[in-house]
Amino acid sequence: MEVKNLHTLFPTTSGDIRAANGINFFMEEGRCLALIGESGAGKSVTALSLLRLVPPPGKTTGGEIILDGRDLLRLGKSEMRRIRGEDLAMVFQDSLSTFNPVRTVGAHICETIKAHRRLPRVSLAREIALEKMVDLGLPADRVFRSFPFQLSGGMRQRAALAMALCLHPRVLITDEATTSLDVTLQAQVLYYLKKHLKDCCMSVLFITHDLAAAAAVADRVAVIYAGRIVESGPLKEVFKQPLHPYTRALLRSHPSFCPGILEPIQGSPPDLANLPAGCSFFPRCSEAGDICRSSVPDLVEMAHERGAACHLVQKQVYPEGKKAVL
Amino acid sequence: MTFLSGRNLAKSYITSKNLWHKEEIRAVHDVSIEIELESIRKDGGRAANVGLVGESGSGKSTLARLLSRLERPTGGSLQFRGEEISGLPENRLLPFRREVQVIFQDAAASLNPRHSVEKILSEPLRNFFPDLNREERRVRITDILRQVGLSPDHCGRFPHEFSGGQKRRLAIARSVIINPSLLICDEATSGLDVSLQGQLLNLFLELGEKFGVHYLLVSHDLPAVRYLCSRVLVMYAGRIVEDFQAAATGVSVHPYTRALLESEPSLDGNFSPRFLPGEPPDPAKYPAGCPFHPRCGERKAVCREEIPQLKLVGEKHRVACHLV
Numbered sequence: 001m002e003v004k005n006l007h008t009l010f011p012t013t014s015g016d017i018r019a020a021n022g023i024n025f026f027m028e029e030g031r032c033l034a035l036i037g038e039s040g041a042g043k044s045v046t047a048l049s050l051l052r053l054v055p056p057p058g059k060t061t062g063g064e065i066i067l068d069g070r071d072l073l074r075l076g077k078s079e080m081r082r083i084r085g086e087d088l089a090m091v092f093q094d095s096l097s098t099f100n101p102v103r104t105v106g107a108h109i110c111e112t113i114k115a116h117r118r119l120p121r122v123s124l125a126r127e128i129a130l131e132k133m134v135d136l137g138l139p140a141d142r143v144f145r146s147f148p149f150q151l152s153g154g155m156r157q158r159a160a161l162a163m164a165l166c167l168h169p170r171v172l173i174t175d176e177a178t179t180s181l182d183v184t185l186q187a188q189v190l191y192y193l194k195k196h197l198k199d200c201c202m203s204v205l206f207i208t209h210d211l212a213a214a215a216a217v218a219d220r221v222a223v224i225y226a227g228r229i230v231e232s233g234p235l236k237e238v239f240k241q242p243l244h245p246y247t248r249a250l251l252r253s254h255p256s257f258c259p260g261i262l263e264p265i266q267g268s269p270p271d272l273a274n275l276p277a278g279c280s281f282f283p284r285c286s287e288a289g290d291i292c293r294s295s296v297p298d299l300v301e302m303a304h305e306r307g308a309a310c311h312l313v314q315k316q317v318y319p320e321g322k323k324a325v326l
Numbered sequence: 327m328t329f330l331s332g333r334n335l336a337k338s339y340i341t342s343k344n345l346w347h348k349e350e351i352r353a354v355h356d357v358s359i360e361i362e363l364e365s366i367r368k369d370g371g372r373a374a375n376v377g378l379v380g381e382s383g384s385g386k387s388t389l390a391r392l393l394s395r396l397e398r399p400t401g402g403s404l405q406f407r408g409e410e411i412s413g414l415p416e417n418r419l420l421p422f423r424r425e426v427q428v429i430f431q432d433a434a435a436s437l438n439p440r441h442s443v444e445k446i447l448s449e450p451l452r453n454f455f456p457d458l459n460r461e462e463r464r465v466r467i468t469d470i471l472r473q474v475g476l477s478p479d480h481c482g483r484f485p486h487e488f489s490g491g492q493k494r495r496l497a498i499a500r501s502v503i504i505n506p507s508l509l510i511c512d513e514a515t516s517g518l519d520v521s522l523q524g525q526l527l528n529l530f531l532e533l534g535e536k537f538g539v540h541y542l543l544v545s546h547d548l549p550a551v552r553y554l555c556s557r558v559l560v561m562y563a564g565r566i567v568e569d570f571q572a573a574a575t576g577v578s579v580h581p582y583t584r585a586l587l588e589s590e591p592s593l594d595g596n597f598s599p600r601f602l603p604g605e606p607p608d609p610a611k612y613p614a615g616c617p618f619h620p621r622c623g624e625r626k627a628v629c630r631e632e633i634p635q636l637k638l639v640g641e642k643h644r645v646a647c648h649l650v
Contacts, residue, residue, distance in 0.1 A: 216591030253524030264524030
């Protein structure tokens with residue numbers, strides 16, 4: 001799956017809110033890409049844009065979302081409906097509102113399966129659902145018969161994961177799926193997610209603001225700021241040696257990554273309705289120069305598989321100005 | 327004299343299961359805890375702070391509410407500087423409230439939307455320092471706004487005009503303005519962005535150093551607790567199961583504490599598949615014996631029968647486990 005130059009905006013009376021402002025990334029089979037950033041950076045809007053579920057009046061105004069050679073933005077409504085769930089599934093943060101409160105979890109999952117597959121026997125849907133639940137370490141029989149409110153948060157999140165996985169999607173998007181869970185339950189969900197990823201050869205887009213959770217599951221990472229990817233690359237390398245000043249500042253704000261006294265980023269994320277001219281991070285950046293104020297940096301390849309959108313880093317690596325835009 | 331000490335504190339709630347049956351939820355059970363005000367040393371004030379960690383439903387918020395006397399305990403005693411306060415009426419709690427303040431998780435909800443910043447911040451001053459005149463109050467308000475990183479020009483604004491992080495700062499300013507000795511923070515940094523969380527943690531340390539505030543940080547965020555606190559209390563099923571010094575890494579011995587520390591995602595990308603099986607117990611029906619035994623990998627026969635008591639096993643280190 002590849003996303004090129006994705007733009008999504010929400011028109012308001014005080015100007016357009018550019019929630020996704022030229023997003024570029026790609027995902028590989030059997031690997032997990034973490035999309036990290038602060039709230040309001042455009043993480044969730046990116047996810048919804050991929051599924052073409054941006055709530056009106058928001059709309060995706062440009063770019064390409066290529067899955068298996070097809071551009072999802074050009075597909076018709078019915079085709080898109082088929083792809084959602086079958087090729088592209090999503091798990092949301094709030095698992096209580098994922099499920100219908102007056103139906104059992106099992107009935108809900110079976111409905112998903114029946115909507116997409118023509119089954120020779122009706123009971124086959126049940127078997128598929130139970131099998132997926134067992135895979136995720138759930139007491140399948142009990143969960144199948146339970147109503148959503150009867151399950152604990154961790155179990156419910158795993159049931160939501162089972163529902164998303166039961167049609168063997170090519171790409172799974174999880175939006176803050178472990179954020180509201182306790183550490184022990186988060187570890188359970190992350191463990192099963194990681195195991196499934198290896199077994200089924202699917203790609204996962206793991207959206208989170210929790211750097212530690214991202215470090216636990218992801219192979220690659222893309223850092224998003226004000227609707228743009230500012231840094232991308234293999235997770236271990238990015239966390240060990242961040243290039244972009246924002247990534248560096250983000251890691252210095254987290255007690256797990258910063259051994260001494262924290263040096264959190266000052267200020268708050270920019271207003272997406274009127275972004276500063278030039279690099280959107282420059283008002284909070286301690287190293288910003290004149291060029292940062294005037295022109296927007298592109299995401300440029302800095303090393304093998306590593307990209308950064310920062311004028312200063314680019315100047316260091318390519319002093320003569322030769323750049324390969326990712 | 328101990329600043330705040332709880333002995334065998336208990337809190338249970340009676341809920342009706344259905345029309346005929348009542349259920350007793352034992353949120354906190356037999357907790358003894360002593361909080362001393364140690365003199366703040368120059369290591370950023372961390373020395374004196376206490377962290378209270380545990381899964382949701384373990385009773386940590388209830389314990390925080392008991393210690394701040396927002397709830398009356400249903401059993402045990404709570405002493406403030408040697409004086410019993412568990413049954414005192416609200417009007418006699420003023421000296422206690424002046425020294426122990428609380429910050430809640432949802433800062434936005436704890437600020438009156440119809441009060442301006444000046445009114446919000448002058449209310450605690452009127453309550454606890456009635457002798458101050460208008461001008462003196464204004465001086466203190468300007469001062470505290472600067473301390474928490476807001477501008478004195480914000481005085482006329484209302485809570486909705488602030489961002490989430492600024493609202494938290496305002497809530498902190500309101501608690502710190504009367505110069506309390508202990509600030510109980512119930513999940514005060516949870517659910518925030520990393521950058522904001524970092525800013526707040528540093529603000530806590532700064533205020534601790536400047537005003538001598540001590541913290542009781544209730545959180546499920548282990549890195550935050552480790553950053554701010556030297557002493558960590560671990561709660562499970564309404565009881566304290568371990569009480570240890572955070573600096574002494576590897577010292578924790580209770581199987582639950584170890585599992586809690588191990589289920590934290592590791593940062594080098596080599597996530598160990600070890601995690602705790604099962605779910606925390608239902609507070610309406612705890613298992614007999616040690617409440618942790620159904621999830622414990624090392625349980626013995628005695629764990630099923632007898633509830634382990636908190637025992638001293640080392641310097642400043644208490645554990646409630648039969649195996650230790």
